[in-house]
Amino acid sequence: MSQSLGKCSIKLERPVYIVSSGSIVGTKEGEGPLGLLFDRVGEDDMFGAKTWEEAESNLQKEALYLAMSKKGFKPEDIRYLFAGDLLGQSIASSFGLSVYQIPLFGVYGACSTCGESLTLGAMTVAGGYADLVACVTSSHFASAEKEFRFPLEYGNQRPLSASWTVTGSGAFLLGGSGEGARAQICGMTVGKVVDYGLKDSMNMGACMAPAAADTICRHFEDWNRGPDDYDKIITGDLGSVGQMALLDILRERGCDISTQHMDCGMEIFDPESQDTHAGGSGCGCCAVTLSAYVLKQLEAGNWKRVLFLPTGALLSKTSFNEGRTVPGICHGVVIEAV
């Protein structure tokens, strides 16, 4: 039995199905180009909580509830949870999901966490360890600003290369049965830490682009595929500056994905009217875009196969304040129409 492919990829012997999913976002995301597609848009960004962190926990709780309720699942139907967020010690996940009392694997890959959770969740189902698992990730603009940058009250200015952390959470239920499923996961390419020595936390797109390029190249090599094998190659939250860096790095390596490339961070906000500079970012950005937009395109038959590539910047405020670099990581997931 081998489900390994090439040097760092997994080709699932039988696909794992995205049985259901849920998305919930904040007001600003609701006003963006994808606004009408999300399952739920909050009335304010507190989601009934008293703190930003608790608000983010409520996002996760609600996203998983949405994913379950669409197919009539209960928490006891889900064997394992794979969940993470951007906050120190992943408190949005541990406080948000504890109510469901599902055994939990906490995962951390910064904004790549959605890809990591889908990878481990699919491995768990395909390995015969569970019939149904849930993968949940989130971010919140205000809790992320507090965690990584400045208090909102400080009113700091942001350079044009900065991104805007998405307030939102996406939850995905993965199972072995394809009946009525939204899409199928056929394989994964696991990301490495890639460090080009960049140190600008206000330009995370550029910090993460080398990791995205690395995973894309290793994916094509392991799978013996190229850009034309995909309808879309979808990075998580590189934004407009990161996109330029990614396309440049890949061109230097003789690979042109400009036709297929799409970035969730560039889809979720309108750069003209929403003042979000380089685009959206955060664990929630690609998770809600996958649930609300990408899966719908696959269901509609507009796309047959996509390479979903959440990207993460592996910094903390401590590492930043100590002058360390901002390394990146990117996990690739092959998702196909059922």
Add this chain to the structure above:
Amino acid sequence: MSQSLGKCSIKLERPVYIVSSGSIVGTKEGEGPLGLLFDRVGEDDMFGAKTWEEAESNLQKEALYLAMSKKGFKPEDIRYLFAGDLLGQSIASSFGLSVYQIPLFGVYGACSTCGESLTLGAMTVAGGYADLVACVTSSHFASAEKEFRFPLEYGNQRPLSASWTVTGSGAFLLGGSGEGARAQICGMTVGKVVDYGLKDSMNMGACMAPAAADTICRHFEDWNRGPDDYDKIITGDLGSVGQMALLDILRERGCDISTQHMDCGMEIFDPESQDTHAGGSGCGCCAVTLSAYVLKQLEAGNWKRVLFLPTGALLSKTSFNEGRTVPGICHGVVIEAV
């Protein structure tokens, strides 16, 4: 193909072997009761670095190097890394292990992370996704105090219920071949978030004890086993106060593990001479104790089968400052002599 057992356990069809392991600790741990058993004891607690965080990264780098070099493995022999630590955004792992350029799954379960990484690593090998994976966890007294409590320079007093974060890292190589292996992993019971509403971050043993009790009870139920089926039932870092709470909770449920129970936090320091109060704690505590002491007992034939139960307290300084509770989680791993 089913490798699931009961409600939340995994019974591996074929065992996964702990092929090699490495342990490195700080000076205080080197002076403790297990001091002579560790592979390496640092000369000071900086390990050649300029910051505590970088020192912790160096611990992980060195632990993995030790585990590899004992069996002549190179980084390219290891397909995936499962790694985590206690610092915000797991920077000890991402900066410490990036040099090896091994695809990385970042995991977070507070001090239970060693159990989580062994669980996911074993699932990966048994699922046919990899021939060899590495599981690395660490903690550092000074980086943890800065992350969770007070700056060392503040010289705060610690209550007797407080634990002392272990400076150390343990690395484990898991593979499918038992030749020359140290021990074998036969199954796992995955932990849930358990929250008894306790809020005292200076008494984390009591905060984590309910989670340990929950996992132990679910393990016995899923596996149809009891305390007598194990030579040792080994919690991660409950310490002396947490041990009392654990034994009490279990007795109330009609389960007495007092004969088999051992806590890594109570083994690693001498409470009389080392002023560590309730005992050792941290991701590194149970990892180095497993590598240096528990596996040696299994190799020597003194023990045949143990239940290894790293325990984690899912708090952050933000959640603590906002008055939230300190929930716990505990992942159980069945380890047997080869």
